[in-house]
Amino acid sequence: MSLIIMRSEQRRRAAPSYRQVSESERLSYVGNNFDSVVKKYNSLCRYFVGVLDKDSGQMDVYNAEIFNMQPLLSGNVMPDDTKDYQNKSYREKMDLCIEAFGTSKQKRALNSRRMNAVGNDVVNTAVTKAAANVIEAKGVTALIQDVAQDEEQNISIFLPPCNEDADKPENVYKFEDILSPAEYKALEVPAAVFVNITQEEITKKTEDKSHCSFVLEELKFLPANEESRDRKARCLWFLDTLIKFSHLKVIKKKNPMGPECPHxxxxxxxxxxxxxxxxxxxxxxxxxxxxxxxxxxYVIALALHINNFQTDLTVLQNDLKLQESRMMDIAKAMRLKISKAKGLPGLGDDHNHKLGTLSLPLPVQKASVSQRKRKKMN
Structure with a gap:
């Protein structure tokens, strides 16, 4: 025998009200065909149950009512006792239904989720307790200072190799650590466009903003000496590429800087x-x-080699789209002396430009502005 539920979408008279009650081993359920839980469109439909005899091929059809069954948490099936159930979240109600009627797979998933929740609570409790013990033992002030020192150390990890015992500024951050001989040689072809550039071409590039401000300004002062001119052109091309690369986020191409960039x-x-x-x-x-x-x-280190170990940090900061505090923290971590100066003629008359100078002996590293503010607050 087979059961088939059919629905006839036609308007009918008001049906009598019923309450259906059933129970499982753990929960009791009640369902009404007249309360607010029943969907409004049910009043426009008639439902039938068909019992099909497979042997004879005949079906007996019976009138049927649709009930929305909800679990009760007590033995009394009166509506007033459903408050505890109604206060539960949707997830808790679904879990109760899975416990009573769920498949084996659903029940295993429910048990696994509950075990994970218990495990997470245990871990969170342990972490909270451990953190409280550390704070109690070391103190808040000491922990904040440790965090500030870690930030300073994190910056120093990404600096070019620094030779603190160097006898000349050019040996503090060696050029070979920025560009290897093979890399420098590969820049000959793409940098050729800078070697013979004219003032008209520089003006056109400035209008198009095809290169960063630092590079466009330095192109106006290329040396007359052929070897020095070629060296500066290669450095400027690589510096411009580095700055453009810093503006990217997720690299989706194998050669994101274009085919003109050497492999x-x-x-x-x-x-x-x-x-x-x-x-x-x-x-x-x-x-x-x-x-x-x-x-x-690396941009700062290369700019220092280009500009005789003194460079306008504000121009580089704007090209890199950084906050001034971040730029100053990196410059100070590189042991540069910071001074104020007037902006270059082509870049406005701002008197608040910051110059970074690499000179010997190297200054002693000092706490960053953010570190000093933390100490004052404590």
């Missing part, structure tokens, strides 16, 4: 200035905040 340079950018992240089932290269700090440090 060895693209490989350097991906290997040294991105971090790997896992997203949507695939590994991606990401220019994270820490990687942008690293790019900034």
């Amino acid at each position: 060895i340079i693209s490989k350097k950018l991906m290997k040294n200035f991105t971090s790997l992240t896992y997203n949507n089932g695939s590994v991606q290269n990401l220019v994270s905040a820490s990687m942008k700090a690293k790019i900034t440090a």
Whole structure:
């Protein structure tokens, strides 16, 4: 025999009211065909139950009513006793239904979720207790100072190799640590566009904003000496590429800087200035905040070599789209002396530009502005 439920969508007279009661081993259930829980469109429908005899092929049809069954938490099935149930969340109500009527798979999933919830509570309690013990033992002030020191150390991790015993400024951050001989050689072809650039072309590039402000300004003062001119052109091309690369977020192309960028340079950018992240089932290269700090440090070091170890940090800051406090923290971590100066003629007359100078002996590292503010607050 087979049961078939049929619905006839036609208007009918008001049906009599019924309350249906049933129970399982753990819960009792009650259902009404007349309260607010029943959907409004039920009044426009008639329901039938068909009993099909497979042997004879004949079906007997009977009138039927639809009941919305809800579990009760007590033995009394009167509506006033449903308050405790109604106060439960949707998730709790569903869990009760799964306990009573769920499949084996649903019940296993429910038990697993409840066990995980208990495990998370245990872990959270243990972590909270451990944190409280650390705070009690060390004190809030000491912990804040530790965090500030960690931030300073995190910046120093991404700086170019620093030779504190150098006898000349050019040996503090060696040029070979910024660009290897092979990388420098590969820049000859793309940087050729800068070597023979004219003032008209510089003006056109400035209008198009095809390069960063620092590079456009330095192109106006290329040396007359052929070897020095070629060296500066290569450095400016790489610096411009570094700054453009810092503006990216997720790297989706194998050669994000375009076909004119040599393969060895693209490989350097991906290997040294991105971090790997896992997203949507695939590994991606990401220019994270820490990687942008690293790019900034290498840009500053290269700019120092270009400008005889003194450079306008404000111009670089604007090109890199950084906050001034972040730029100053990185510059101070690189042991630069910071001074105020008037902006370059082509970049406005702002008197609040910051110059960074690399000179010997290197200044002693001092706490950043953010560290000093934390200490004052405590």
